[in-house]
Amino acid sequence: MKCNFDIVSLFAGAGGLDMGFESEGFKTIWANDIDSDACETHRNWSNAEVVCSDIKKTGLESIPDCDVVLGGFPCQGFSASGPRKLDDSRNTLYRYFVNVVQKKKPLAFVGENVKGLLTLGNGVIMEAIINDFESKGYKLYYQLLNAADYGVPQDRHRVILVGLRKDLEAEFIFPQPTGYVTLKEALAGIPEPDPSDVCEAPFSSRYMSRNRKRDWIDRSYTIPAMAKQITLHPSSPDMIKIGQDEWMFGEGKTRRFSWQEAAVIQTFPRDMKFVGNLVSKYRQIGNAVPPTLAKVIAKQLYSTLEEAINMKKKVAI
Structure with a gap:
């Protein structure tokens, strides 16, 4: 029954x-x-x-x-x-x-x-x-x-x-x-985001204390609740280790995941509507x-x- x-x-x-x-x-x-x-x-x-x-x-x-x-x-x-x-x-x-x-x-x-x-x-x-x-x-x-x-x-x-x-x-x-799902599989077909949907705050020393980027064939680092700490999109250049707890960006365009990409990586439906400003959306997604x-x-x-x-x-x- x-x-x-x-x-x-x-x-x-x-x-x-x-x-x-x-x-x-x-x-x-x-x-x-x-x-x-x-x-x-x-x-x-x-x-x-x-x-x-x-x-x-x-x-x-x-x-x-x-x-x-x-x-x-x-x-x-x-x-x-x-x-x-x-x-x-x-x-x-x-x-x-x-x-x-x-x-x-x-x-x-x-x-x-x-x-x-x-x-x-x-x-x-x-x-x-x-x-x-x-x-x-x-x-x-x-x-x-x-x-x-x-x-x-x-x-x-x-x-x-x-x-x-x-x-x-x-x-x-x-x-x-x-089973295992790669970033390439998860983000397939997602268009380049509007700049307003991506956190563009300065990268802090905390952010630069470790590698934040993984490739398309890999899976993402943990999606955090803080917008400033969001992981890098795999299209970004590789980060380069320059010292203990110290990294720098490689040549090219570096950006964080948009809130929509972060939501998909958290396995929310692609059409999921999140209420609030950008910081709030990232927080809701990362806390879930x-x-x-x-x-x-x-x-x-x-x-x-x-x-x-x-x-x-x-x-x-």
Whole structure:
């Protein structure tokens, strides 16, 4: 029997994570973000109720019941000091995510975070997070994935966390790599951008501290959220190393990816409309989970939940 799973999405941004899940049969019914441009972008493609507000001021009772909670909680307050730092004031968003899971008791939750989460405190922080969710009735699975292994044309290493409610008696297995896409394949047919769609801010010493350019037959470096730090288009000349943490541009025209090219590299649809100014568009794109990666995780989770639920129905009969 085909199952229907409703999603609540926290820190949803433009909705890259939600978009990937919706393509695999999930339905986002409620989403939240503090960025008004990102909320408007989300509304442009989804039918969810998108609440633009500070999530810390949103009462849990106003969030609808759901089957799955999605979100990537920030981790600035996680420290090598030990598990007590889970209660650091800067981790309010992490605590809110946990509280939503505890209150709504979804079948599952999915989180995304930077790879540094695994090594903070020599692994003590991750252990504390596992214990935190275990105490709320969930078994946590996590793995460091490179989006480039799943059809995303960029190296983007992120920790994916999947929690399953223990009474489901289910196991989650992370999907195997699905394939490699080059910049040439991803950007095929995209016309030269209008100058107004490309960040043309000066290149800082931080920018020039490492190589920022990859070739057409390769995949991009990670697409960041800061417009000034956007990777170079492969038509740019190669960068030349001239010292420790110091590079220079070669001869020729050098430019960053346009926001449209960055969006395609993040695997958003080519006709995706992003609301806001140039800096805002780059920020929304860079902060997102690539929909193609989200789709692969969603497909695996859907299968896991469907099997567990149908098995329980058979046992009940």
